[in-house]
Amino acid sequence: MTISDDVVDQASQCLRNIGAALAEAGATFADVVRVRYLLPDRADFEPCWPVLRECFGAVRPAATMLECGLADPAMKIEIEVDARVPAA
Template sequence: MTIRNPAGRAAPETYHHGIEVSGPTRTLYIAGQIGTLTDGSIPPGIADQADAVFANMKLVLDEAGMTFADIVKTTVFLTDPADRAGFSAVRARYFASAKPASTLLYVAGLARPEMVVEVEAIAVAAT
Protein backbone atom coordinates (compact mmCIF):
# COMPACT_ATOMS: atom_id res chain seq x y z
CA MET A 1 0.00 0.00 0.00
CA THR A 2 1.19 3.48 -0.81
CA ILE A 3 -0.10 6.48 1.14
CA ARG A 4 -1.28 9.33 -1.08
CA ASN A 5 -1.46 12.65 0.78
CA PRO A 6 -1.06 15.40 -1.87
CA ALA A 7 1.88 17.78 -1.52
CA GLY A 8 0.80 21.19 -0.30
CA ARG A 9 -2.18 19.80 1.62
CA ALA A 10 -2.11 19.20 5.34
CA ALA A 11 -2.08 15.51 6.21
CA PRO A 12 -5.21 14.72 8.26
CA GLU A 13 -4.60 13.53 11.81
CA THR A 14 -6.74 10.38 11.75
CA TYR A 15 -6.86 9.27 8.10
CA HIS A 16 -5.09 9.58 4.72
CA HIS A 17 -6.48 11.28 1.61
CA GLY A 18 -5.77 8.17 -0.45
CA ILE A 19 -4.26 4.72 -0.21
CA GLU A 20 -3.09 2.99 -3.38
CA VAL A 21 -3.17 -0.79 -3.38
CA SER A 22 -1.26 -2.78 -5.99
CA GLY A 23 0.21 -6.24 -6.43
CA PRO A 24 -1.20 -9.64 -5.46
CA THR A 25 -3.79 -8.85 -2.81
CA ARG A 26 -7.10 -9.95 -1.32
CA THR A 27 -9.84 -7.37 -0.82
CA LEU A 28 -12.53 -7.66 1.84
CA TYR A 29 -15.61 -5.44 1.63
CA ILE A 30 -17.16 -5.21 5.09
CA ALA A 31 -20.86 -4.40 5.17
CA GLY A 32 -22.08 -1.68 7.48
CA GLN A 33 -21.48 -2.86 11.02
CA ILE A 34 -23.88 -1.72 13.71
CA GLY A 35 -23.70 -1.63 17.49
CA THR A 36 -25.49 -4.88 18.25
CA LEU A 37 -24.24 -7.08 21.07
CA THR A 38 -24.03 -10.89 20.82
CA ASP A 39 -27.53 -11.20 22.29
CA GLY A 40 -28.92 -8.89 19.59
CA SER A 41 -29.49 -5.95 21.89
CA ILE A 42 -28.28 -2.43 21.13
CA PRO A 43 -26.68 -0.56 24.02
CA PRO A 44 -27.50 3.12 24.52
CA GLY A 45 -24.94 5.81 23.72
CA ILE A 46 -22.20 6.37 21.22
CA ALA A 47 -19.31 4.85 23.21
CA ASP A 48 -20.96 1.48 23.79
CA GLN A 49 -22.41 1.30 20.29
CA ALA A 50 -19.10 2.27 18.66
CA ASP A 51 -17.31 -0.36 20.74
CA ALA A 52 -19.82 -2.97 19.56
CA VAL A 53 -19.43 -1.80 15.94
CA PHE A 54 -15.67 -2.34 16.04
CA ALA A 55 -15.95 -5.61 17.97
CA ASN A 56 -18.31 -6.86 15.26
CA MET A 57 -15.94 -5.62 12.55
CA LYS A 58 -13.05 -7.44 14.25
CA LEU A 59 -15.00 -10.70 13.96
CA VAL A 60 -15.30 -10.21 10.19
CA LEU A 61 -11.60 -9.30 9.92
CA ASP A 62 -10.61 -12.34 12.02
CA GLU A 63 -12.67 -14.60 9.73
CA ALA A 64 -10.61 -13.31 6.78
CA GLY A 65 -7.28 -13.50 8.63
CA MET A 66 -6.97 -9.71 8.61
CA THR A 67 -6.61 -6.94 11.21
CA PHE A 68 -7.58 -3.29 11.54
CA ALA A 69 -4.17 -2.45 10.03
CA ASP A 70 -5.43 -3.97 6.75
CA ILE A 71 -8.37 -1.57 6.48
CA VAL A 72 -7.79 0.96 3.72
CA LYS A 73 -11.18 2.76 3.69
CA THR A 74 -14.00 3.40 6.12
CA THR A 75 -17.33 5.14 5.77
CA VAL A 76 -18.86 6.26 9.07
CA PHE A 77 -22.51 7.18 9.54
CA LEU A 78 -23.44 9.12 12.69
CA THR A 79 -26.92 10.37 13.56
CA ASP A 80 -25.72 13.20 15.83
CA PRO A 81 -22.76 15.54 15.21
CA ALA A 82 -22.32 15.76 19.00
CA ASP A 83 -21.24 12.09 18.96
CA ARG A 84 -18.14 12.68 16.82
CA ALA A 85 -15.66 13.04 19.70
CA GLY A 86 -17.00 9.98 21.52
CA PHE A 87 -16.89 7.93 18.33
CA SER A 88 -13.35 9.09 17.54
CA ALA A 89 -12.09 8.08 20.98
CA VAL A 90 -13.40 4.53 20.54
CA ARG A 91 -12.14 4.33 16.95
CA ALA A 92 -8.64 5.31 18.08
CA ARG A 93 -8.49 2.30 20.41
CA TYR A 94 -9.13 -0.12 17.54
CA PHE A 95 -7.10 1.52 14.79
CA ALA A 96 -4.06 2.56 16.89
CA SER A 97 -1.65 4.13 14.37
CA ALA A 98 -3.53 2.89 11.27
CA LYS A 99 -5.01 5.77 9.31
CA PRO A 100 -7.26 4.49 6.51
CA ALA A 101 -8.92 6.80 4.00
CA SER A 102 -12.16 7.80 5.69
CA THR A 103 -15.50 9.49 5.06
CA LEU A 104 -17.81 10.61 7.86
CA LEU A 105 -21.46 11.40 7.18
CA TYR A 106 -24.21 12.72 9.41
CA VAL A 107 -27.51 11.03 8.57
CA ALA A 108 -31.10 11.54 9.69
CA GLY A 109 -31.37 7.97 10.88
CA LEU A 110 -30.23 4.37 10.56
CA ALA A 111 -32.16 1.08 10.23
CA ARG A 112 -33.49 1.23 13.80
CA PRO A 113 -34.22 4.41 15.77
CA GLU A 114 -31.94 3.45 18.68
CA MET A 115 -28.90 3.09 16.39
CA VAL A 116 -26.53 6.07 16.44
CA VAL A 117 -23.54 4.75 14.42
CA GLU A 118 -22.75 2.43 11.52
CA VAL A 119 -19.39 1.81 9.87
CA GLU A 120 -18.51 0.03 6.62
CA ALA A 121 -14.96 -0.73 5.55
CA ILE A 122 -12.67 -2.12 2.87
CA ALA A 123 -9.61 -4.14 3.90
CA VAL A 124 -6.74 -5.29 1.69
CA ALA A 125 -4.07 -7.88 2.53
CA ALA A 126 -1.35 -9.68 0.62
CA THR A 127 -2.27 -13.07 -0.79
Protein backbone atom coordinates in the same frame (compact mmCIF):
# COMPACT_ATOMS: atom_id res chain seq x y z
CA MET B 1 -29.84 -8.87 20.99
CA THR B 2 -29.93 -5.45 22.62
CA ILE B 3 -28.57 -2.08 21.56
CA SER B 4 -26.96 0.13 24.19
CA ASP B 5 -28.24 3.69 24.49
CA ASP B 6 -24.63 4.94 24.62
CA VAL B 7 -22.96 5.85 21.32
CA VAL B 8 -19.48 4.94 22.62
CA ASP B 9 -20.74 1.48 23.64
CA GLN B 10 -22.30 1.10 20.21
CA ALA B 11 -19.04 2.12 18.52
CA SER B 12 -17.14 -0.42 20.63
CA GLN B 13 -19.58 -3.15 19.63
CA CYS B 14 -19.28 -2.18 15.95
CA LEU B 15 -15.50 -2.46 16.21
CA ARG B 16 -15.72 -5.87 17.92
CA ASN B 17 -17.98 -7.07 15.10
CA ILE B 18 -15.63 -5.64 12.47
CA GLY B 19 -12.61 -7.19 14.19
CA ALA B 20 -14.29 -10.61 14.13
CA ALA B 21 -15.20 -10.25 10.43
CA LEU B 22 -11.67 -9.15 9.57
CA ALA B 23 -10.19 -12.12 11.46
CA GLU B 24 -12.51 -14.50 9.63
CA ALA B 25 -11.21 -13.07 6.34
CA GLY B 26 -7.59 -13.41 7.48
CA ALA B 27 -7.12 -9.69 8.04
CA THR B 28 -6.73 -7.23 10.93
CA PHE B 29 -7.45 -3.56 11.50
CA ALA B 30 -3.98 -2.89 10.04
CA ASP B 31 -5.39 -4.03 6.69
CA VAL B 32 -8.24 -1.49 6.67
CA VAL B 33 -7.82 1.04 3.87
CA ARG B 34 -11.17 2.87 4.10
CA VAL B 35 -13.64 3.53 6.91
CA ARG B 36 -17.06 5.18 6.87
CA TYR B 37 -18.79 6.41 10.01
CA LEU B 38 -22.55 6.89 9.73
CA LEU B 39 -24.34 8.77 12.51
CA PRO B 40 -27.77 10.38 12.86
CA ASP B 41 -26.18 13.11 15.03
CA ARG B 42 -22.70 14.31 14.08
CA ALA B 43 -22.18 15.58 17.65
CA ASP B 44 -21.98 11.92 18.71
CA PHE B 45 -18.82 11.40 16.64
CA GLU B 46 -16.35 13.20 18.89
CA PRO B 47 -17.07 11.13 22.05
CA CYS B 48 -16.21 8.01 20.00
CA TRP B 49 -12.68 9.18 19.12
CA PRO B 50 -10.86 7.37 21.97
CA VAL B 51 -12.43 4.03 20.97
CA LEU B 52 -11.83 4.63 17.26
CA ARG B 53 -8.18 5.58 17.83
CA GLU B 54 -7.56 2.23 19.53
CA CYS B 55 -8.26 0.46 16.23
CA PHE B 56 -7.39 3.05 13.59
CA GLY B 57 -4.88 5.41 15.23
CA ALA B 58 -1.76 3.75 13.79
CA VAL B 59 -3.48 2.63 10.57
CA ARG B 60 -4.96 5.96 9.50
CA PRO B 61 -7.23 4.70 6.69
CA ALA B 62 -9.07 7.09 4.39
CA ALA B 63 -12.16 8.10 6.37
CA THR B 64 -15.55 9.72 5.90
CA MET B 65 -18.15 10.66 8.50
CA LEU B 66 -21.72 11.07 7.26
CA GLU B 67 -24.69 12.43 9.17
CA CYS B 68 -27.68 10.34 8.08
CA GLY B 69 -30.65 8.32 9.23
CA LEU B 70 -30.08 4.69 10.19
CA ALA B 71 -32.44 1.71 9.86
CA ASP B 72 -33.31 1.56 13.58
CA PRO B 73 -33.86 4.73 15.66
CA ALA B 74 -31.97 3.06 18.54
CA MET B 75 -28.81 2.95 16.41
CA LYS B 76 -26.47 5.89 17.00
CA ILE B 77 -23.52 4.82 14.86
CA GLU B 78 -22.71 2.43 12.05
CA ILE B 79 -19.16 1.76 10.92
CA GLU B 80 -18.21 0.27 7.54
CA VAL B 81 -14.69 -0.67 6.47
CA ASP B 82 -12.91 -1.83 3.36
CA ALA B 83 -9.78 -3.90 3.93
CA ARG B 84 -7.09 -5.28 1.69
CA VAL B 85 -6.63 -8.91 2.67
CA PRO B 86 -2.97 -9.89 2.70
CA ALA B 87 -1.88 -12.32 -0.02
CA ALA B 88 -1.56 -15.91 1.20
